[in-house]
Amino acid sequence: MTSRSGRFKHLKQNGEMLLMTLPALLKIFIFSYIPIVGVIIAFKRFVPSKGIFHSPWNGLDNFEFFFKSQAAWTVLRNTIGLNLLMILIGTVVNVALAFLLYEVVNRTRLKAYQTVLFIPYFFSWVLVGLMLTSLLSPTSGLLTDLLHRVFGMEINFYANPSSWIWILTVVSVWKGAGFGSLIYYSVLMNIDRELFEAAEIDGASRLQTIWRVMLPFLIPMISVLTILALGNIIRADFGLFYFVPQNQSQLYPVTDVIDTYVYRALAKNGDFSMSAAIGLFQSVVGLVLILCTNKVAKSVNKDYSLF
């Protein structure tokens, strides 16, 4: 039990440090905690002139309106499906790249590879979208042109939604490969090289060493990153899904995700209430997912969990 004066002593001792945390805590309070009160809009028919608190209640109408719409199924499927695909392929590519990089002994070469792989990480999604147009545009794209000349194919990617499942996945993996592989690479770097050499001396082939000896060292990191990603599976990277397909409406059947849908409902149609309802749904599902994935991780191995 802390007495009153004891508590005061703690405050005094920690006062300076408490003061240091103040600017950040104030910002977080205003921009992350106060908006939580605003979720009541999801249960109201929001009238801008009346404000949040004086708009009339309408129960679950906003949720009903969204979930009964055709779009609900599409955007949920796209968000979760594409996220899963990107997590899966991204992990495989990043781990494979880390193994490849680990084999490079020449320091200068290694540095060069890592730098080049990292460069796309620094591109904005707007830029990526524009670059992609110059590759895929039906009239002048370099890739469409090549496909036409070599294989005689006439493809208009911008009129073919299903091809965007793979285009978006490739773009996402391409942009994240430098960062993703670096993480796995540094895990490998922290392990004594002699361990892997010992396996080879015992007669294991290079692939066996990679599969049986090196991969197990990566499993904890793979688990942690996958858990993190699964916890966020209901959220999509707005930039990737909005700027990369350049908001082309004929591609919505594949490229429209919760975040782009909410943005359009809010900014283009001014539908505050329904957007708020979808946003709240997304937040609640996200919370549940994080708690669940974390629990699963904890039960498998305590080191895998986040909290």
Added chain:
Amino acid sequence: MPQPKAYAFIVNAILTVICFISLFPLVMTIMISITDTKDLASFGYSLIPRHFSLDAYVYLFKVPTDIINGYRNSLIITVVGTVVNLFITALVAYPLSRRDFRYRGIVSGFIFLTMIFNGGLVPLYILIVKYLEWKNTLTAIIVPALALPFNIFLLRVLFQDIPPALTEAAKIDGSSDWGTFFRIILPLSKPAMATLALISALGYWNEAFAPILFIDETKKYPIQLVLNNIVSAVNFIKKGNVMPGSVQAIDPNSVPSDSIMFAMMVIATLPMVFLFTYLQKYFIKGLTVGAIKG
């Protein structure tokens, strides 16, 4: 590991191909931006310019309003945002890295909760537009991205690498916590601060979501929105119209319209690529430590 020659060759060959794929779009963009516009019209895009020309860059700086504005806005956002962010993030991360800070748990929890739950986009939008009245201000882009939980926890992990003995020694010498922070922690944390500076600057420079939500005045556009609208602007010029916002008519034949877009893409991207190569040493170390220990 023993390296048979053929094996090393295969590894290097695969990595070279992958690096080529990684870099190809940027090389293509640069090459098209320096291709003579007549060649582009008659032969389409190609990787090796038949005739080299800097017309697009010259044109961009001759009729500059949108681009210069965008550049200036993005510079303000990035510099102000990064400096303020470094300061308040380091200020909160430092006490959190100290074992003797009594409120460590509560403060961490308060920050952590916002990582796993938030009110969604709409309440934040209403707060910023209706209550703070920040529509069409750069503040609306800078402030919400300050003191992000991920950055705070990253910096906390990096600060924990500083031996506690140093802080304790300073305390015995009569240094206040603020004094220790400015005289010992910050000077010792250059790699950590460089990492955060790069992450923060990158985020601000490339940010396009907050701008399309909060900014609709063209002259307040950051560079990414200028870029996002350049396609329509270029198409506009191509059709023989004038650039939106400019008064005198422009002869469409004198405009290197095709290469302009690519020149703009290059101009908008190179600052980040240079910053990365300059800070790379710190960045890679900082991020991997953060990822592994965090």
